[in-house]
Amino acid sequence: MPIPEFIRTLRTKVGTDLLWMPGVSAVVVHADGRLLLGRRADNDLWAVVSGILEPGEQPAHAAAREVLEETGIVARVVGLAAVSSDAQTVVYGNGDRAQYLDLTFLCESAGGDPYAADDESTAAGWFAADALPEPLAPSTRTRIAHALRYRADPAAGAWFDRP
Template sequence: MTLSPAQQIALWADALRHMAASGLRFAPTLYDQERYHALQTLAMEMQAYAGGQAPEALEPLRAGVFSHVTPFCTADAAIIDAEGRLLLIRRADNGLWALPGGALEVGETPAQGAAREALEESGVASEPVALAGVWDSRLCGSMTRHHMYHFVVLCRPLPTQPKAPASHAHEVLGVGWFREAELPTDLDPGHVTRIPHAFKVWRGEASAHLDL
C-alpha cells in the first residue's frame, strides 16, 4: 500500500507520540520529563501539519490521545442476516459507507464492543458469533492519524430488536442492508478489504484474518 506524504508524516508523528508518552510515564527526572514533553509537542505539531490544522487545535488532545502509550483498538460489527445482507452505516464525518464500530471501552471484550457500537450507531441489536479478523490500520487503508488495531467481529441480528432509536444516531447519515454483490461504491477505504473477508468467514470459506 502506497501512503501519501501526509499519511506517512502522520505515522511518524504517531511513533513519536508513543515514545513521548512512554517516556513521560517512566522518566525518572524532571529533566527527562521536560524533554519528553517537548517530543510530545513535536508529535502534535507534525500531526497538525499532516492534517492541515493549527497546532493549538490539537492541544485539547494532549492529555488523552497524545498521552496514550500503546496503539489504539477499535471493533467493528459485521452483522449479516439470514438472507446474506450486511448492515452498513453512512458515516457523518466523511459521508462514506462502513461497518458500524468504534473505540473499545475499558472492561469490555472486542465482541462486546462491536455489538455495543453497532447498537449505538444503527439501533440494531446483534449477537457476536465469530472473529472475522484483526487488521493493522497501516496495512488496510484506514484514514487515521494514529496506529490502530481493528477487530472485526461477525455478528447476527437478534430476533427481537429495540424500539428506541439509536443513541448515537448523530454519528450516522444513513443505515442500510446490502448483499455482497450490491455493496455501495463509496465505501470507507479502511473497510474495502475487511468487508469481503467478513463475507468469506460468514460462508465458511476463510478463517479469521491476521496481519503479520
Template sequence: MATPDFIKAIRASAGHQLLLLPGITAVVLDDDDRVLLMRRADDGRWALIGGIAEPGEQPAVTAVREVYEETAVECVAERIVMVEAQPEPVTYPNGDRCQYMDIVFRCRATGGEARVNDDEALEVGWLPVDALPRLHESQLFRIKQARTDEPTWFATMP
C-alpha cells in the first residue's frame, strides 16, 4: 500500500510512534454475487480492496476511490456493514507502527472492467463466493457480513 503524502508529513515529526488511522474496506459485489479481490503486491495474498481516507474525505468516497484506483471498477457504496478497530497494531518493515479503525462498506459494481490499475496489485478479479482463494479469516467475515441484510456489525468487547 502506498503511503499517502499526509502520512509522510506526520511521520516526518512523529517518527515511528503508533498512529491510529482511518481504514476503509470495500466488499464489492456484482450481479452474479461474485466478489472483487486483488492479489496484493506487498505480500502476494488475495484481499479485499481498501485504503486510508484522505483528510476531509468522506468514508464512502474513499471506498469508491480506492476500488477504482486499484481495479478500474466503478462502484457505489450501498451501506456500512462493519466497524472495527484492528485488535493489534501493525509494525511495518521500516518501523512505522499503525492501528486501523476500519469501516467496511458493501459496494455494488456499476461499470468498468476489472484489471490491475496501479502498483498495489499483482492481479485483480471477480471470484464466486463459493470458490474464494485462501483469505484471512477477517476478510471472510467481512464478505459474509456484506452478503447479509443484518444490522451493522461492531465489536462490543475489547
C-alpha cells in the first residue's frame, strides 16, 4: 500500500512515533439494499471502503473519493452515521504506529459496477446485509450497523460514544 506523500514527510520528522490520523469509512447502499465491500490487499479482509483524509480535504468528499478510487463506484454521501476512534494502536510492518479517528458516512450508489480499482483492493462487490463475506474486518459490522441505524432514522443523528 502506498504511503501518502504528506505522511512520508511527517514520518521523516517523527519516525515511527504514534500518529493520530483522521479517517473516513463509507457504507455504500445499492438501490436494492445490498452493501458495497472491498477486499483489502494489505490484510485480505472484506471491509467497507475507508481511507485517510488528504490535508485540507472535506471528510464527505474524502469518503466519495475513496469509494471511487477503490471500487469504481460513484457514491452520493447521504449523511454522517458515526464518529468513533480506534481503541488500539495499529503497528505496521515497518514499525510505524497510528491510531485512527473514523467518520462513518452513509452513502448511496450513484453509478458504476464494482471492481478492484486500485492496488489497495483485490476485489469489490455488492452483498446482502445478512450474507456478508468472510473473512470480514472487525470494524465493518459495527460501521454497517451504525449506517443502517442512521438510514432507518436520520433524525437520531450520528452515533458517538457518549460520556
